[in-house]
Amino acid sequence: MKAIDIIHSEHRALAAVLQALRFLLDEIGAGRLTPDPELLGYMIEYITQVPDKLHHPKEDEVLFRILRERVPEAAGLIDKLQADHVEGARHTGQLETALARYRSEGGPAFAAFETLARGYVDAMTRHIRLEEAELLPLARKGLSATDWAEIDAAFEANRDPWSGPTGEYRALYSRIVNLVPAPYGLGG
Amino acid sequence: MTRRSRKSIWGKRSVTELLKVDKLWAGYGDAVVLEDISFTLEEGGSLALLGRNGMGKTTLLSTLMGAARYRSGTLEFAGKNLAVVSPHGRAHLGLGWVPQERDIFPSLTVEENLTVVACPGPWNLERIYDMFPRLKERRANMGNQLSGGEQQMLAMGRALMLNPRLLLLDEPMEGLAPLIVQELFAIIQRLTEEGGMGVILVEQHARQILPLTRRALVLERGRAVYNGDSETLLRDRALLDSWLGVASH
Numbered sequence: 001m002k003a004i005d006i007i008h009s010e011h012r013a014l015a016a017v018l019q020a021l022r023f024l025l026d027e028i029g030a031g032r033l034t035p036d037p038e039l040l041g042y043m044i045e046y047i048t049q050v051p052d053k054l055h056h057p058k059e060d061e062v063l064f065r066i067l068r069e070r071v072p073e074a075a076g077l078i079d080k081l082q083a084d085h086v087e088g089a090r091h092t093g094q095l096e097t098a099l100a101r102y103r104s105e106g107g108p109a110f111a112a113f114e115t116l117a118r119g120y121v122d123a124m125t126r127h128i129r130l131e132e133a134e135l136l137p138l139a140r141k142g143l144s145a146t147d148w149a150e151i152d153a154a155f156e157a158n159r160d161p162w163s164g165p166t167g168e169y170r171a172l173y174s175r176i177v178n179l180v181p182a183p184y185g186l187g188g
Numbered sequence: 189m190t191r192r193s194r195k196s197i198w199g200k201r202s203v204t205e206l207l208k209v210d211k212l213w214a215g216y217g218d219a220v221v222l223e224d225i226s227f228t229l230e231e232g233g234s235l236a237l238l239g240r241n242g243m244g245k246t247t248l249l250s251t252l253m254g255a256a257r258y259r260s261g262t263l264e265f266a267g268k269n270l271a272v273v274s275p276h277g278r279a280h281l282g283l284g285w286v287p288q289e290r291d292i293f294p295s296l297t298v299e300e301n302l303t304v305v306a307c308p309g310p311w312n313l314e315r316i317y318d319m320f321p322r323l324k325e326r327r328a329n330m331g332n333q334l335s336g337g338e339q340q341m342l343a344m345g346r347a348l349m350l351n352p353r354l355l356l357l358d359e360p361m362e363g364l365a366p367l368i369v370q371e372l373f374a375i376i377q378r379l380t381e382e383g384g385m386g387v388i389l390v391e392q393h394a395r396q397i398l399p400l401t402r403r404a405l406v407l408e409r410g411r412a413v414y415n416g417d418s419e420t421l422l423r424d425r426a427l428l429d430s431w432l433g434v435a436s437h
Contacts, residue, residue, distance in 0.1 A: 019366055
């Protein structure tokens with residue numbers, strides 16, 4: 001069940017970025033930080049690229065497909081999670097647009113970005129919790145060793161959530177860590 | 189993060205026994221904390237040292253470094269009897285320790301902290317800065333001007349500058365935000381895969397470190413209750429939960 005380790009690991013990385021984004025929004029809202037478009041851009045790039053391009057396709061194409069076949073009672077949950085994936089991709093597209101607008105128009109456009117970003121953080125956090133609390137236990141219980149061999153092989157084809165296909169996500173994550181102010185990151 | 193095949197920086201894998209602990213009893217003063225502990229670590233090997241709080245993990249590292257009271261048993265490092273070597277001598281033998289307290293020099297710059305302890309070997313400033321780019325950016329800052337995450341990176345970098353054959357990391361993620369924790373896990377993964385040195389890693393979050401290590405030792409009330417490969421332990425949820433509880437997640 002190496003696939004489950006990979007899912008946990010990707011969830012932890014994504015949750016860490018979401019938590020840091022929430023921290024930034026709170027600090028900006030409290031007037032202790034000013035928005036840094038470069039950092040926000042990296043964070044939006046991460047939460048756009050990693051879930052939509054790396055994490056969710058593996059779940060949709062392999063884990064969910066096999067789980068749907070083997071555990072019929074999981075269908076409702078899988079439907080909900082797949083709808084989340086679609087909605088998440090739409091949401092990140094809106095975030096990119098809102099950030100671009102803030103970059104070009106400045107201050108007043110930040111409120112719209114902030115509202116969208118907070119909504120995304122809340123929705124993705126709920127989604128991760130749902131997968132951890134309900135989906136993965138169902139998968140552990142309902143799938144056979146043969147099923148896991150197929151799922152593991154698919155997940156291990158791109159098993160390092162930090163690197164991405166050419167190492168780009170690893171570098172992106174490090175840039176975020178270096179820019180987010182302490183104590184959540186290493187930035188000043 | 190999952191384990192890949194390990195490559196030594198010297199280009200070949202070694203199976204030489206680096207550390208041998210056999211029937212070790214140790215503690216502090218008259219108090220015995222560790223009872224009858226036995227395990228081995230090969231050159232370049234990695235070990236997850238697990239257990240709930242107060243089970244003896246830090247005491248075991250302290251005993252290896254000569255900071256706790258050795259009472260009896262075998263304690264061999266690279267074929268030498270560690271029990272008769274001073275703490276200072278153990279560092280020279282090749283034991284590098286990153287304690288929980290980090291113990292960096294607050295009144296020295298980052299670069300001075302690194303170079304003051306440097307020993308010859310593959311780990312030099314250039315390689316440390318490659319592993320921790322943030323330290324290069326902060327090389328002129330004093331130790332007390334660093335954030336917690338930066339201090340942890342400096343503590344790890346300083347231990348590496350000793351060019352140890354065995355690196356002991358005592359809960360390096362303690363007190364750090366998840367964003368930094370994930371970054372440090374990725375760095376530790378690089379160390380275990382390409383560092384060419386042995387690594388013993390104490391951590392609360394077993395499921396995060398077991399994929400990074402080859403071997404695991406679980407302590408319960410000062411005794412070893414598991415000594416085997418990490419993969420087997422990682423796959424046994426019941427065992428993990430019974431020994432480590434929520435800390436295993």
